[in-house]
Amino acid sequence: MFRTASFRLSAALGLALLTSGAALAADCKSAVPDAALIGPGKLIMSTNPTLPPLQFIDQSGELKGMRVELGKEVAKRLCLTPEYIRIEFSAMIPGLQSGRWDMINTGIFFTPERAKLMYMIPYEKQAISISVPAGKGATVTKPEDLAGKTVGVEIGGFEENKTKQLSEELKAKGLTPLTIRTFDNFALAYQALRAGQVEAVVSIDGVAKEYADRGDFDRAVSGLYATPVALAFAKKDLAEAALKVLNEMKADGAYQKLFDAYGVVPTDGELTLAGPGM
Amino acid sequence: MQIWNWSGFFDYLTNPFILGGAFTTLWLTAVAIVGGLVLGFVLALMKMAPSRLLSAPAAAYIWLFRGTPLLVQLIVIYTGLPQLGIKLSVVESALIGLTLNEAAYLAEIVRAGITAVPQGQVRAARALGMREAQIMRYIVMPQALRIIIPPLGNSVNGLLKTTSVTSVISMEELLRRTQVLIQERFMVLELFAVAAIYYLVMTTLWDVVQRRIERRFGRAYQQLGSATEQR
Numbered sequence: 001m002f003r004t005a006s007f008r009l010s011a012a013l014g015l016a017l018l019t020s021g022a023a024l025a026a027d028c029k030s031a032v033p034d035a036a037l038i039g040p041g042k043l044i045m046s047t048n049p050t051l052p053p054l055q056f057i058d059q060s061g062e063l064k065g066m067r068v069e070l071g072k073e074v075a076k077r078l079c080l081t082p083e084y085i086r087i088e089f090s091a092m093i094p095g096l097q098s099g100r101w102d103m104i105n106t107g108i109f110f111t112p113e114r115a116k117l118m119y120m121i122p123y124e125k126q127a128i129s130i131s132v133p134a135g136k137g138a139t140v141t142k143p144e145d146l147a148g149k150t151v152g153v154e155i156g157g158f159e160e161n162k163t164k165q166l167s168e169e170l171k172a173k174g175l176t177p178l179t180i181r182t183f184d185n186f187a188l189a190y191q192a193l194r195a196g197q198v199e200a201v202v203s204i205d206g207v208a209k210e211y212a213d214r215g216d217f218d219r220a221v222s223g224l225y226a227t228p229v230a231l232a233f234a235k236k237d238l239a240e241a242a243l244k245v246l247n248e249m250k251a252d253g254a255y256q257k258l259f260d261a262y263g264v265v266p267t268d269g270e271l272t273l274a275g276p277g278m
Numbered sequence: 279m280q281i282w283n284w285s286g287f288f289d290y291l292t293n294p295f296i297l298g299g300a301f302t303t304l305w306l307t308a309v310a311i312v313g314g315l316v317l318g319f320v321l322a323l324m325k326m327a328p329s330r331l332l333s334a335p336a337a338a339y340i341w342l343f344r345g346t347p348l349l350v351q352l353i354v355i356y357t358g359l360p361q362l363g364i365k366l367s368v369v370e371s372a373l374i375g376l377t378l379n380e381a382a383y384l385a386e387i388v389r390a391g392i393t394a395v396p397q398g399q400v401r402a403a404r405a406l407g408m409r410e411a412q413i414m415r416y417i418v419m420p421q422a423l424r425i426i427i428p429p430l431g432n433s434v435n436g437l438l439k440t441t442s443v444t445s446v447i448s449m450e451e452l453l454r455r456t457q458v459l460i461q462e463r464f465m466v467l468e469l470f471a472v473a474a475i476y477y478l479v480m481t482t483l484w485d486v487v488q489r490r491i492e493r494r495f496g497r498a499y500q501q502l503g504s505a506t507e508q509r
Contacts, residue, residue: 094466152448155454155457156457156460156461157461160458161461181368182448183446183448184445184446191353191357192447194357195356195357195358195360195365196365197356197357197368
């Protein structure tokens with residue numbers, strides 16, 4: 001068998017393919033030094049896939065969404081293999097600090113306090129939305145309509161912070177503050193809304209719109225506390241390398257194309273980096 | 279970045295928000311264990327009954343509530359029942375979920391204690407003309423309780439920590455309140471250490487109580503021992 005012409009031809013072709021593959025891999029040299037990564041050749045990102053259409057899991061258990069694709073594209077342009085760790089939001093910042101992942105890719109809101117702990121690149125425009133059961137959209141037209149209501153929110157994030165802030169603002173205006181119920185993730189909060197256990201859910205524009213499109217809920221109010229979301233890094237050189245490829249994506253139009261496909265708005269102009277000591 | 283912030287740690291140790299959470303954990307445990315014990319006792323008796331009309335439902339209940347995770351049971355009670363028209367509050371859902379779940383485990387513990395009492399005594403008591411309720415009260419339970427208390431104490435200890443699962447339906451017990459505070463100043467280790475200390479204090483207090491209960495129910499056996507030594 002090994003002496004036939006057909007076998008030798010296919011073996012030669014196979015060898016050629018392998019070596020050319022190796023040559024291609026060798027051509028793509030990562031701009032990121034090994035020391036800046038947890039696993040050399042890999043970009044480990046943390047995400048909380050409970051926010052359709054930005055980051056979610058489809059029927060077959062595959063990770064999908066705009067931010068997932070963005071992360072994969074950044075890894076590709078950095079010549080790294082993308083690897084996603086799915087975990088709750090509250091575990092992400094401690095995980096980044098203790099070296100469990102290289103980058104937080106979960107649409108973490110940019111705040112000056114967070115920029116003191118890690119390197120952040122704001123890249124996507126987001127804001128806070130209020131969801132109510134389908135058909136009740138008319139009952140809440142402005143934040144003040146929420147006075148005295150029971151609202152559900154995901155624990156530990158920007159949304160929870162803003163919900164508490166909103167409650168304080170209502171109190172300052174002489175209105176009844178909110179009763180806030182915190183849930184492990186938005187899926188549970190929306191489930192509670194579906195069951196009538198809470199009267200509204202405070203989440204982000206992108207997610208509230210998706211749930212409204214599916215017909216289960218109405219997005220009563222949106223655009224509150226507009227703040228960009230960011231990618232977050234522990235290491236400055238990795239952050240700077242990522243910033244470079246993101247701006248390259250902006251320049252060649254790939255960035256806008258990805259955002260348009262999902263109906264999300266990117267931040268204006270060139271992307272910048274903010275972090276501790278900067 | 280600091281590894282450990284001592285002043286933050288001591289701040290949080292005396293934080294009233296956390297203290298309130300610990301108190302919630304305590305009363306959740308207390309209500310669930312008492313309710314669970316009563317229901318568990320009934321279930322145990324039903325399961326040991328000769329009639330299948332009683333033993334089958336009890337066995338089915340224990341199988342279902344021991345066989346499924348508490349988290350799932352809580353979510354079903356809190357967000358599933360409203361779709362059948364039964365809307366319970368967060369506190370009601372948490373207490374009912376914990377009680378129903380714990381009852382299934384306690385039923386088996388009670389059954390173990392009761393079956394450990396030699397059947398000969400029960401038969402002798404029946405021969406003497408005692409009613410079943412009297413037999414249970416004067417013969418079986420005093421002996422069964424001595425066997426039940428250590429595993430029951432184990433359950434109380436476990437339940438003190440298991441109450442943290444109720445955070446999934448937004449119940450504000452100790453661990454959930456700890457997580458809420460982490461987002462303030464990101465002192466993860468310090469806050470979890472504080473939570474651990476609170477849990478330890480509560481479980482240690484229970485250890486003390488359990489030892490006293492064991493002494494009380496073991497009194498008959500202690501006196502027996504000293505009586506034989508005097509001879």
